[in-house]
Amino acid sequence: MQNTATSDGRRLRGDESRRAVLRLAVDRASLTGLDGLTIGGLASELGVSKSNVATLFGSKLELQLATIEAARAIFIDTVTTPALARPRGLQRLIALIELWLDYSEGRVFAGGCFFRAVGADAASKDDAARDRLAQIDAEWLAFVTRAVREAGAELPGLSGGTDAAEVLAFEIGSMLEAANSMSLLHRTSRGYALARSSIRERLIALGAPPDITLSPGSAAPLSKAE
Amino acid sequence: MQNTATSDGRRLRGDESRRAVLRLAVDRASLTGLDGLTIGGLASELGVSKSNVATLFGSKLELQLATIEAARAIFIDTVTTPALARPRGLQRLIALIELWLDYSEGRVFAGGCFFRAVGADAASKDDAARDRLAQIDAEWLAFVTRAVREAGAELPGLSGGTDAAEVLAFEIGSMLEAANSMSLLHRTSRGYALARSSIRERLIALGAPPDITLSPGSAAPLSKAE
Numbered sequence: 001m002q003n004t005a006t007s008d009g010r011r012l013r014g015d016e017s018r019r020a021v022l023r024l025a026v027d028r029a030s031l032t033g034l035d036g037l038t039i040g041g042l043a044s045e046l047g048v049s050k051s052n053v054a055t056l057f058g059s060k061l062e063l064q065l066a067t068i069e070a071a072r073a074i075f076i077d078t079v080t081t082p083a084l085a086r087p088r089g090l091q092r093l094i095a096l097i098e099l100w101l102d103y104s105e106g107r108v109f110a111g112g113c114f115f116r117a118v119g120a121d122a123a124s125k126d127d128a129a130r131d132r133l134a135q136i137d138a139e140w141l142a143f144v145t146r147a148v149r150e151a152g153a154e155l156p157g158l159s160g161g162t163d164a165a166e167v168l169a170f171e172i173g174s175m176l177e178a179a180n181s182m183s184l185l186h187r188t189s190r191g192y193a194l195a196r197s198s199i200r201e202r203l204i205a206l207g208a209p210p211d212i213t214l215s216p217g218s219a220a221p222l223s224k225a226e
Numbered sequence: 227m228q229n230t231a232t233s234d235g236r237r238l239r240g241d242e243s244r245r246a247v248l249r250l251a252v253d254r255a256s257l258t259g260l261d262g263l264t265i266g267g268l269a270s271e272l273g274v275s276k277s278n279v280a281t282l283f284g285s286k287l288e289l290q291l292a293t294i295e296a297a298r299a300i301f302i303d304t305v306t307t308p309a310l311a312r313p314r315g316l317q318r319l320i321a322l323i324e325l326w327l328d329y330s331e332g333r334v335f336a337g338g339c340f341f342r343a344v345g346a347d348a349a350s351k352d353d354a355a356r357d358r359l360a361q362i363d364a365e366w367l368a369f370v371t372r373a374v375r376e377a378g379a380e381l382p383g384l385s386g387g388t389d390a391a392e393v394l395a396f397e398i399g400s401m402l403e404a405a406n407s408m409s410l411l412h413r414t415s416r417g418y419a420l421a422r423s424s425i426r427e428r429l430i431a432l433g434a435p436p437d438i439t440l441s442p443g444s445a446a447p448l449s450k451a452e
Contacts, residue, residue, distance in 0.1 A: 031350040123410035174404035184349035
């Protein structure tokens with residue numbers, strides 16, 4: 001029993017340390033990219049020894065991969081899970097858009113959307129981190145496309161063509177990303193206002209009720225309650 | 227005369243070296259971000275001594291700023307100048323979109339659009355490089371907005387509201403950027419096809435003639451001839 005307890009205690013402290021390192025790592029990576037992450041740098045910011053952190057993550061690539069998974073888990077908790085809690089259809093699609101904009105604007109990660117922040121540099125690599133980021137991006141595009149498709153009955157203007165949902169998902173995703181990068185570079189909220197206005201007009205043009213709104217924070221209370 | 231000639235010769239060699247360093251620097255920065263640029267790294271890739279390059283650029287920030295200006299000059303030559311050579315109005319707007327997509331897809335910079343590639347990391351800084359990138363981005367948004375406004379008479383569906391041109395410019399810019407990042411991360415041309423199809427449909431919905439086309443390379447011959 002003593003041995004088990006000690007072993008559990010050690011694992012627990014190991015898990016807690018891992019979480020503390022990764023919570024810092026996702027923020028750092030969102031500011032500087034994955035290449036900016038170093039075991040020594042994180043250890044020094046946390047005030048622990050480099051060997052402490054090195055024990056948790058064997059290599060820089062392992063640290064990068066764990067950071068990506070930690071960011072994905074936060075994204076899922078913040079955006080996709082609350083959206084899935086909404087009724088399928090236009091309501092869920094609108095909630096998804098609001099949740100994403102709130103996630104970016106609320107700086108869940110210090111550098112805005114984690115995946116946009118690390119994607120630019122990682123795209124030119126040929127390693128497991130890049131492959132994983134491409135998978136996660138494909139997963140996200142498929143998620144938005146599914147949400148659009150499920151709202152199809154409430155968007156009669158959306159053509160029945162096989163590509164129509166993918167095209168609208170691409171448009172929505174593009175505007176979300178552009179709002180994120182515009183706010184980071186110009187340090188204003190203008191991009192968010194433009195994205196909200198554009199996407200709303202687009203949905204109304206496709207037949208959504210003209211009284212739909214896309215407003216900051218409007219998706220949050222329900223997602224918090226759930 | 228001898229002195230002058232020598233002095234001119236030296237300056238010429240200096241200018242040529244500067245150009246060679248910057249041509250490499252814009253490609254490197256488009257792959258790794260501005261932080262990845264080092265005087266030593268560029269010297270070693272060019273097979274010259276570090277002091278050779280250090281003489282041309284006093285500091286890392288000076289190198290970064292010169293790299294940004296070199297990239298801006300290439301962008302202007304490749305995208306905005308050829309677009310300005312087209313007749314003002316819808317023709318110019320369409321040429322601008324085609325030229326931008328060709329610029330990204332043709333990898334004028336090894337890492338796709340230079341400004342998207344370096345923007346993510348630079349946005350979180352507080353230095354002259356960041357400020358300059360924000361200025362250049364504002365310049366680009368204003369350029370697209372003006373092109374949209376000048377096409378207004380041919381886009382009767384574009385509302386006369388003060389924001390309408392800015393909103394459409396934001397939508398077009400968003401899709402161009404998304405096509406660029408999708409192609410870099412997924413290494414397919416799907417994003418370009420989606421952007422061409424989306425923007426074309428959007429312009430037609432606003433009243434552009436239904437036979438307008440947005441196709442790869444279609445803007446190139448005229449811009450080359452000029």
